Amino acid sequence: MEIKNSIFEEEKEEFLWDKNALKEFKKLIGDVGIKCRMDDIFLLGFLRARKFDLQSSLQLLTKYYNTRANYPQYFKNLLPSKLQNVLDMNILQFLPKPDQNGRYIYIFRFGNWDPSIASATDLWRVVPIVFDLQMNFHRTQKKKIVFIIDGAGLTLSHFQYLSPSVVNGIATLVAKDTHPIRYKTGHYVNLNIIFKAFTSIILPLVSDDFKKRLYFHSDMKTLHEFISPDCLPLEYGGKLPSFDPTESNNMLKANEEFFRRNEEYVKLYEKERNNNVSNGVSKYINEDIEDEKTKQYIERAEEIFQRHSEDPEAFLSCMKKEFKFKIFFFRVRIQLISTLG
Numbered sequence: 001m002e003i004k005n006s007i008f009e010e011e012k013e014e015f016l017w018d019k020n021a022l023k024e025f026k027k028l029i030g031d032v033g034i035k036c037r038m039d040d041i042f043l044l045g046f047l048r049a050r051k052f053d054l055q056s057s058l059q060l061l062t063k064y065y066n067t068r069a070n071y072p073q074y075f076k077n078l079l080p081s082k083l084q085n086v087l088d089m090n091i092l093q094f095l096p097k098p099d100q101n102g103r104y105i106y107i108f109r110f111g112n113w114d115p116s117i118a119s120a121t122d123l124w125r126v127v128p129i130v131f132d133l134q135m136n137f138h139r140t141q142k143k144k145i146v147f148i149i150d151g152a153g154l155t156l157s158h159f160q161y162l163s164p165s166v167v168n169g170i171a172t173l174v175a176k177d178t179h180p181i182r183y184k185t186g187h188y189v190n191l192n193i194i195f196k197a198f199t200s201i202i203l204p205l206v207s208d209d210f211k212k213r214l215y216f217h218s219d220m221k222t223l224h225e226f227i228s229p230d231c232l233p234l235e236y237g238g239k240l241p242s243f244d245p246t247e248s249n250n251m252l253k254a255n256e257e258f259f260r261r262n263e264e265y266v267k268l269y270e271k272e273r274n275n276n277v278s279n280g281v282s283k284y285i286n287e288d289i290e291d292e293k294t295k296q297y298i299e300r301a302e303e304i305f306q307r308h309s310e311d312p313e314a315f316l317s318c319m320k321k322e323f324k325f326k327i328f329f330f331r332v333r334i335q336l337i338s339t340l341g
Contacts, residue, residue, distance in 0.1 A: 004251070015141075026043065083122060093243055095231070100228040103146050163305050185215060
């Protein structure tokens with residue numbers, strides 16, 4: 001799959017793969033009656049994410065498509081043209097230069113969001129768009145990615161649109177293992193009370209493995225322990241030009257047809273899945289990402305949010321008492337206690 005207007009340098013590093021495993025994976029997909037995108041680079045993403053274990057890769061593939069088919073409110077019309085209002089806010093940039101370990105970086109500037117123009121769901125729908133495009137690069141599949149979420153500029157008006165039910169949708173989009181893109185580390189900078197309150201909602205919704213990759217920074221010096229300043233924009237103590245998503249946004253827009261084809265594959269998958277299910281011959285793996293425990297958590301957190309949506313500090317205090325976050329955060333990473341405690 002050739003990406004138009006790519007901002008990334010041509011790959012000089014050779015990324016090898018097990019060709020026999022790829023051939024077997026394609027056969028397995030056909031044997032279970034799945035209709036989906038079948039080009040090499042796409043399927044390699046699932047194999048690499050699961051260390052070429054065929055059954056585990058198949059499970060991730062079906063979870064990827066089932067999530068998109070089952071949650072149209074998040075994934076239908078996942079096109080740059082439909083998210084122009086979000087892109088115009090200059091919220092998300094993926095940097096053209098990898099970090100010192102060869103991993104691509106993307107930066108999410110939360111405070112640039114205008115809730116009167118775009119919903120919280122649309123705000124985060126740009127993330128799977130970026131992921132789908134990034135899947136076409138061997139470097140992304142092999143080296144994983146690094147993300148930075150910047151809380152500068154977040155206000156009470158933002159927080160009031162981030163109810164626990166909305167945040168659960170965000171977790172579905174970016175952190176519930178429904179995509180083969182893998183995170184090496186995630187970094188949170190420019191923390192404030194709004195950001196801490198938001199984080200208190202989302203952390204219980206993501207896996208322990210995901211939590212272990214998260215770092216909360218009180219200044220840029222600790223960020224530089226993970227990412228060299230040579231690979232960061234000026235705003236983050238780096239030596240690259242200032243944050244400017246123009247080129248990365250243009251790359252997304254130039255590949256509108258690619259995203260439209262992805263939409264067609266989701267429809268094809270769903271149609272074949274439903275036909276097979278109705279005929280009683282399906283071997284599809286169809287997991288419900290929202291288990292009962294999650295639903296109960298969301299209901300209780302929503303009650304707290306409705307009482308304290310205008311007071312993030314009181315909300316955070318209640319969440320910590322209700323869900324014993326001091327113990328929870330300690331298990332995850334000591335840095336979280338000093339940041340959120």
